[in-house]
Amino acid sequence: MGVIDSQWWSMRWPWMAVWLLTATCFAVVLQYVLARWVAARRRRRRGGGRMVSGMCIYLHETRVEGVADILGIPKADLNVSHETSVSRGFNVFGKITVGGGKAQHDRSTQTRTEYWEPNTPMKTIRLIMDRLRERDMVVDADLATGQLVPTAALADELRGTADGSSAPLTAVRRTYVSISGLFTVRRAAGGDVVLRARYGSGDPPAHVKITCEESWVREEFRVDSYSADEEFPATCLGRVRAWNPETSELTLDPVSIFL
Missing domain, CATH: 1.20.5 (Single alpha-helices involved in coiled-coils or other helix-helix interfaces)
Structure with missing residues (x-):
């Protein structure tokens, strides 16, 4: 057997x-x-994002132009056409014995003028967000809930190591990130504006630091009207520059910020 x-x-x-x-x-x-x-499913569920809704408080126009060039967005993309019609008439009236006569000659001309309407920085940032989402090139992160919606490329990198929704924000590299959260603001010694937002439950708690160059801060954003510990909701589009594990600080280079 x-x-x-x-x-x-x-x-x-x-x-x-x-x-x-x-x-x-x-x-x-x-x-x-x-x-x-x-x-x-997560990318579909997040919809079009909240990047261009609300009031713009910061727009780095040089970075906006650079991103637009990389994505192939033209500086002017609207062909505007105007047509003008002009009519001219010529009248002749004559008397022949007891009768009368009148001759009328009309001539009409049309002129068409075409030109390219330049894209404003605000319109360009909208086009940028649409293009980034179409190409799946932006990661959405909600600091309040800790949810992170990765791109397909980032999901592939994290596959087998962590679930996308629980992936650390520090894992985001080489792509754009749209971060929403509650921020505080202060003016630095040189005049730049610094935004900070806490996230996670670590000890010490991690936080995002965003330094806004003073020249690109919008006049509508009254920085000095906020107290040091007053929090406000905002959404920032930028790229992760660096992560400092000793201070638990994630530095973000901003392109635009909306309230």
């Missing part, structure tokens, strides 16, 4: 190995597809 069992196993084990390998590959592919499907 033992001889029969050994013969049966010697004939069957290669096929069982093939089936096990196939099942393992199928499980890996299924996990990958599910991860991409979950990420896609």
